[in-house]
Amino acid sequence: MNNEVCKVSNLSISFGKQEVLKDINLSINKGEVFGFLGPSGAGKTTLVKAIAGLQPINNGEVEVLTRKMPTLSLSEKIGYMAQSDALYQDLTALENLQFFSSLYKLNRIDRKKRIHEVMELVNLSEHLHKPVQQFSGGMKRRLSLAISLIHNPEILILDEPTVGIDPLLRKSIWQELKALSQSGTTVIVTTHVMDEAEKCDRLAMIREGKLLAVGSTEDLQRKTGTTSMEDAFLTFGGATV
Numbered sequence: 488m489n490n491e492v493c494k495v496s497n498l499s500i501s502f503g504k505q506e507v508l509k510d511i512n513l514s515i516n517k518g519e520v521f522g523f524l525g526p527s528g529a530g531k532t533t534l535v536k537a538i539a540g541l542q543p544i545n546n547g548e549v550e551v552l553t554r555k556m557p558t559l560s561l562s563e564k565i566g567y568m569a570q571s572d573a574l575y576q577d578l579t580a581l582e583n584l585q586f587f588s589s590l591y592k593l594n595r596i597d598r599k600k601r602i603h604e605v606m607e608l609v610n611l612s613e614h615l616h617k618p619v620q621q622f623s624g625g626m627k628r629r630l631s632l633a634i635s636l637i638h639n640p641e642i643l644i645l646d647e648p649t650v651g652i653d654p655l656l657r658k659s660i661w662q663e664l665k666a667l668s669q670s671g672t673t674v675i676v677t678t679h680v681m682d683e684a685e686k687c688d689r690l691a692m693i694r695e696g697k698l699l700a701v702g703s704t705e706d707l708q709r710k711t712g713t714t715s716m717e718d719a720f721l722t723f724g725g726a727t728v
């Protein structure tokens with residue numbers, strides 16, 4: 488059975504003269520937690536934006552759920568959380584969630600139920616009526632995560648999801664991402680943190696717009712004869728992340 492939900496073929500993307508992604512080929516399977524690991528500026532954000540359909544493509548192709556990206560028709564099936572939070576500061580958490588959920592076809596009762604579920608999940612239930620401008624950085628990240636989950640997407644794309652989040656909550660968010668993947672959601676994350684990379688089922692190592700390697704942590708360590716992701720990354724040609 489073909490489990491592929493995303494296929495990137497010969498993808499290249501340039502900004503002016505700078506080629507930031509160079510001939511990327513990879514595929515992502517349904518229900519896996521797939522990570523993009525690489526140092527700052529490697530091209531991770533550009534790549535996940537291309538997968539989310541938010542980034543024009545110069546060469547090659549990105550297919551998601553057998554559709555060629557970018558396409559608007561998949562917005563119901565993809566949840567995307569950007570690196571910087573896109574929240575309305577003057578509105579409360581609830582009002583933000585209501586606004587974003589109104590973009591999807593959820594009826595009022597489902598919407599209310601789902602808002603409570605996602606707020607519970609990110610541990611923000613007691614702050615539902617607080618204006619976002621009073622939130623800490625970590626709380627804003629968690630609210631952004633809740634918003635990306637509001638429509639129960641098949642594919643969840645998270646750009647550096649746990650930046651600014653304390654270790655305890657980071658752990659609970661990772662548990663939740665794992666649970667989502669076990670229930671069939673495909674989770675795609677970017678990170679430059681090695682211990683987070685190790686939590687992914689498979690990883691793509693990226694440096695200077697090039698794909699260095701793809702595989703599970705075990706695969707990548709076995710191939711390089713190393714015992715840590717840091718050493719594996721260095722062996723594949725990456726600088727320190």
Ligand SMILES: Nc1ncnc2c1ncn2[C@@H]1O[C@H](COP(=O)(O)OP(=O)(O)OP(=O)(O)O)[C@@H](O)[C@H]1O
Nearest residue numbers: 502507525526527528529530531532533534570679
């Ligand atoms: N809109 C843009 N216009 C011009 N250059 C851009 C644009 N977006 C990204 N870049 C450049 O593309 C390269 C890759 O950036 P990208 O944000 O994809 O990297 P990243 O791996 O996600 O890094 P970080 O972890 O710091 O976010 C960088 O050199 C960046 O300066």
